[in-house]
Amino acid sequence: xxxxxxxxxxxxxxFLFSCSEEKVDGVDFGSVTGRVVRENTFEPxxxxxxxxxxxxxxVFTDNDGRFTMPSVATGNYSFQSQxxxxxxxxxxVVVNSGSNTEVVFEMKLSTSNNRPPDTPVLVxxxxxxxxxxxxxxxxxxxxxxxxxxxxxxxxLRNDINDDIVIYSDIETKTFTLNSLAFGTKYxxxxxxxxxxxxxxxxxVRTFTTTSFPLTRFLFVKKLSEKNVIYAxxxxxxxxxxxxxxxxxxxxxxxxxSNKIAFIRSNGSQNHIYTMNPDGSAVFKVTNSVPIAxxxxxxxxxxxxxxxxxxxxxxxxxxxxxxxxxxxxxxIFQTPDGKFISECDWSYDNSKIALKVNSANGYNAEIxxxxxxxxxxxxxxSGVPGAIGGLNFSxxxxxxxxxxxxxxxxxxxxxxxxxxxxxxxxxxxxxTQINTEKPAGTVDLDVRYSPSEAELIFxxxxxxFMSVRNIQKYVVGTTTSRVTLFTNGTMxxxx
Numbered sequence: 001x002x003x004x005x006x007x008x009x010x011x012x013x014x015f016l017f018s019c020s021e022e023k024v025d026g027v028d029f030g031s032v033t034g035r036v037v038r039e040n041t042f043e044p045x046x047x048x049x050x051x052x053x054x055x056x057x058x059v060f061t062d063n064d065g066r067f068t069m070p071s072v073a074t075g076n077y078s079f080q081s082q083x084x085x086x087x088x089x090x091x092x093v094v095v096n097s098g099s100n101t102e103v104v105f106e107m108k109l110s111t112s113n114n115r116p117p118d119t120p121v122l123v124x125x126x127x128x129x130x131x132x133x134x135x136x137x138x139x140x141x142x143x144x145x146x147x148x149x150x151x152x153x154x155x156l157r158n159d160i161n162d163d164i165v166i167y168s169d170i171e172t173k174t175f176t177l178n179s180l181a182f183g184t185k186y187x188x189x190x191x192x193x194x195x196x197x198x199x200x201x202x203x204v205r206t207f208t209t210t211s212f213p214l215t216r217f218l219f220v221k222k223l224s225e226k227n228v229i230y231a232x233x234x235x236x237x238x239x240x241x242x243x244x245x246x247x248x249x250x251x252x253x254x255x256x257s258n259k260i261a262f263i264r265s266n267g268s269q270n271h272i273y274t275m276n277p278d279g280s281a282v283f284k285v286t287n288s289v290p291i292a293x294x295x296x297x298x299x300x301x302x303x304x305x306x307x308x309x310x311x312x313x314x315x316x317x318x319x320x321x322x323x324x325x326x327x328x329x330x331i332f333q334t335p336d337g338k339f340i341s342e343c344d345w346s347y348d349n350s351k352i353a354l355k356v357n358s359a360n361g362y363n364a365e366i367x368x369x370x371x372x373x374x375x376x377x378x379x380x381s382g383v384p385g386a387i388g389g390l391n392f393s394x395x396x397x398x399x400x401x402x403x404x405x406x407x408x409x410x411x412x413x414x415x416x417x418x419x420x421x422x423x424x425x426x427x428x429x430x431t432q433i434n435t436e437k438p439a440g441t442v443d444l445d446v447r448y449s450p451s452e453a454e455l456i457f458x459x460x461x462x463x464f465m466s467v468r469n470i471q472k473y474v475v476g477t478t479t480s481r482v483t484l485f486t487n488g489t490m491x492x493x494x
Contacts, residue, residue: 028097032069036061036081036089039106040195048083048107052093081105085113109196116197117144120152120190122205129207136177136207140190148194159185182212182278212278213239216450218251218260218492219470219485229262231277232485241279250300253277253494257307257323263291263299270296272312274323285325289314293339294361295413298388300342304349311352313340318354332373338365342388346396351376353390353399361386361413366401366423379423380430383407386415389446389457399423400433400455402446416462418442420455435473436481449493456484456493 036048044065051058056072061081077093086107093103120142125132144150152170157163160181167175180186185208191199215231218241222228227249229242242248247265254261259274269290275282291312293299301312311320311331318332318340334340338356345352350371357364364387366379379399380387384407391400399422406416420443423430435455437443446457455475460468470488473481485491 028074029071030074030095030097031100032056032072032079032093032095032103033100034067034079034103034105036065036067036083036105036107039108042106045081045083045086045105045107048081048086048105050079050081050105052077052079079103079105081107083107085110111196114148114194114196115145117142117148117150117192117194117200119200120192120202122188122190122202125205125207127205127207131210132180132207134178134180134182134209136180136186136209137174138177138188138190139174140202142173142190142192144192144194146194148196150192150194153191153193153199155189155191157187159187180209181280182209184209213237215239215277216493217456217470217484218253218494219488220249220251220490221487222489229260229279230485230488234484236485238485239278241275248273249297250490251492252301252303253492254303254307255494256305257303259307259323261285261301261303261310261323263296263301266290270299272301272310272321283325285310285321285323286312286328287325289319289328293341294357294359295341298341298361298413300344300390302343302345302352304345305347311343311345313343315339316356318343318352331371332369338363342390344390344392344399346392347394348396351396353379353392355387355390355401357387360409360411362409366390366399368399368425377425377428384409386413386418389444391447393448393452397425399425400446400448402443402457404442412464414462414464415442415444418444420446420457433475436478445490447491447493456491458489458491 036045038045046061046063048061050067057069059067061067072095074095074097078090079093080088080090082088087110089105089107091103093101095101120140123139142150154167154175156165187204187206189204190202193199215233217232219230220227221230223244226247228244229248229251230238230240232238248262251260251262261274263270264273271284271286271290273282273284291299292314301310303310308323309320316334316337316339317330320331321328334356340354340356342355343352351368353368355366365381367375368377369375385404387403389402401421402418403421404415404418408416420433420435421430422433440462441459442462444458446455454472456472458468459471460466467487468489469483470485470491471481471483
């Protein structure tokens with residue numbers, strides 16, 4: 001009897017199990033899972049209502065925007081998600097027997113009741129501010145009553161040209177303007193955008209940058225292996241004129257034309273350019289014939305007095321070109337094939353001093369030619385060691401230069417004891433000028449001051465690895481030399 005009872009119970013369990021596997025009224029079931037997120041940002045939308053048509057069940061999303069419907073009859077549905085402040089989103093869903101279907105709702109914010117941001121209020125610089133630096137920090141305030149995330153756009157104009165610069169996608173209420181022009185009036189305006197309503201514009205404010213400082217000196221600094229041109233004054237203040245990513249060197253100012261000429265790398269060649277005293281309006285002068293010769297760092301060129309012509313060398317040939325890039329003409333060629341490394345045009349434009357040398361920089365000579373190309377004066381020749389730094393006096397009766405009296409020569413063009421010399425054309429005598437040069441150093445790139453009462457030059461250790469300083473010295477005195485700029489080379493003083 002007991003066995004019959006056990007068998008009966010077992011058969012009853014099988015019956016119950018088989019009944020649970022049967023279809024309910026012939027209907028199969030699957031499941032639906034998914035997520036509700038904000039369009040574009042994909043941030044989760046919590047507590048969103050999700051339901052279907054035909055109706056299955058209604059659920060709400062969790063804090064991560066997720067939902068689950070475990071038992072949904074198979075078939076085709078239109079699911080929808082709803083939440084206040086959002087536009088209702090519909091998605092078509094097919095539910096298959098025994099499987100799960102995933103769906104994602106990307107909901108747009110409803111703009112029907114969303115209000116635009118408040119008008120941005122400009123804070124600094126103050127309206128009509130003057131004497132602003134070349135870097136200006138703009139600040140403003142902005143609010144949104146719906147607490148929407150705001151982005152900003154700064155529009156910048158100036159009174160020099162018609163340029164309009166727009167800085168977009170700013171996420172903070174501050175923006176830094178860099179590399180502004182000297183002595184320029186700028187107009188700036190801010191717009192705020194909530195991503196829903198049209199951008200809201202602030203008022204327009206203005207500020208004016210400081211005027212370009214009075215700088216008599218030009219020089220070059222090395223920045224990340226690039227030569228960069230600077231202007232400076234007697235107090236040591238410095239202003240960068242050329243870009244740090246361009247290789248620019250050997251600046252020469254012409255006061256008549258109010259232009260600065262310089263050499264700049266252009267691909268595999270070096271060319272002469274001009275610019276305004278503040279570094280603007282860069283213009284390429286040379287084209288078909290580049291400036292070239294022994295060691296580009298030691299190349300030099302010269303203006304004529306009026307500033308409408310420039311002379312420069314291409315190996316053994318000397319050329320003259322108009323400052324506007326026209327009128328290129330060859331005016332001299334060395335008789336022995338030596339390279340022309342440096343040149344200086346006299347103030348009265350009647351003669352040109354040349355430093356020529358062999359391909360390794362040595363076997364150097366200095367001589368003077370007339371404008372007809374005829375050699376007039378021989379200043380120095382037949383001496384070992386490096387020579388350089390030509391500069392005529394205003395009257396053209398004297399010429400200053402440097403010479404390494406050690407006579408040392410090597411493949412790196414190192415100099416051991418370079419000193420300043422002056423040649424007097426009226427007596428045809430060359431004398432050394434005592435500049436109180438410290439032992440173990442060299443003086444290079446010497447030039448007269450505008451009054452010729454002082455000299456300006458570069459001084460550095462003869463190891464040619466130490467810092468180079470631009471110094472000046474009063475001629476004919478025992479006054480100690482004065483350092484004007486540290487870490488500088490290739491000075492010009494006009």
